[in-house]
């Protein structure tokens with residue numbers, strides 16, 4: 353499988369790809385198709401992300417140009433956090449890079465499920481199909497897909513094994529955000 357990267361940050365493509373690839377491999381799950389990752393700059397000292405199963409062939413960049421990306425199955429959005437004070441605690445560039453890695457691990461868990469369904473022609477349980485009082489989706493932690501991802505993360509290799517690429521991202525976050533200390 354190949355990662356199709358849409359980079360809307362000032363971080364180098366190579367650095368993002370290395371961290372995203374490390375996070376994917378840490379899960380020890382099967383991936384059968386290419387996946388798209390759209391990275392943008394966040395405003396908080398921790399990363400955010402969400403995954404979608406859609407199969408998209410083209411993507412419009414900031415200049416309105418359409419790029420042909422080829423086939424992929426599953427995509428996720430993720431933000432690069434910025435070092436900042438939050439709830440009384442200062443988050444360092446390393447904290448930010450660890451948060452990016454862990455959020456990527458989480459989103460890769462969802463992508464693995466989307467690809468498993470397509471590859472094996474099976475249907476996993478998703479909260480959108482679960483009937484619930486008031487027809488609302490159940491709370492985040494009780495969604496079947498989130499419970500599966502939680503189990504994947506418990507079985508994954510920890511971020512500490514990937515500090516070399518995480519520190520490379522941290523260094524870039526430090527330089528690109530022009531931190532004084």
Ligand SMILES: [Zn+2]
Nearest residue numbers: 458462498501
């Ligand atoms: Zn999730």
